[in-house]
Amino acid sequence: xxxxRFTTADSPNPxxxxxxxxxxxPFAVLQSKAGRPSAHLADSRSxxxxxxESERAARELLAWGE
Numbered sequence: 001x002x003x004x005r006f007t008t009a010d011s012p013n014p015x016x017x018x019x020x021x022x023x024x025x026p027f028a029v030l031q032s033k034a035g036r037p038s039a040h041l042a043d044s045r046s047x048x049x050x051x052x053e054s055e056r057a058a059r060e061l062l063a064w065g066e
Contacts, residue, residue, distance in 0.1 A: 001062055005044055016043045018058060020065040030061040 002019040015026040027041040040046050040054035041061070047054040 001059060003044070003047070003058070014043075016041065016047065018062050018065075020062065025065060027058070027061060030065050034061060034064045036061060036064070 003016070004019060004024055005014045005016055006024050007014055015024075015028070017024055017026040017028075018030070019025075020030075027038075031037050031041065036057075038054070038057040038061075040050040040057055047058070
């Protein structure tokens with residue numbers, strides 16, 4: 001699992017997400033599409049503060065996205 005922070009042309013604010021099939025995907029998008037909200041994945045600080053629960057949530061969303 002490759003966690004990333006990135007910006008896009010549409011959003012100057014950094015997104016927190018994961019690499020899915022060679023694409024950068026924000027956790028917000030994965031959560032919306034999967035119907036699995038998690039405050040632990042709002043940003044990298046939330047992720048780190050809520051380990052190991054946040055890692056489990058991230059891995060579940062990654063598996064759903066693949």
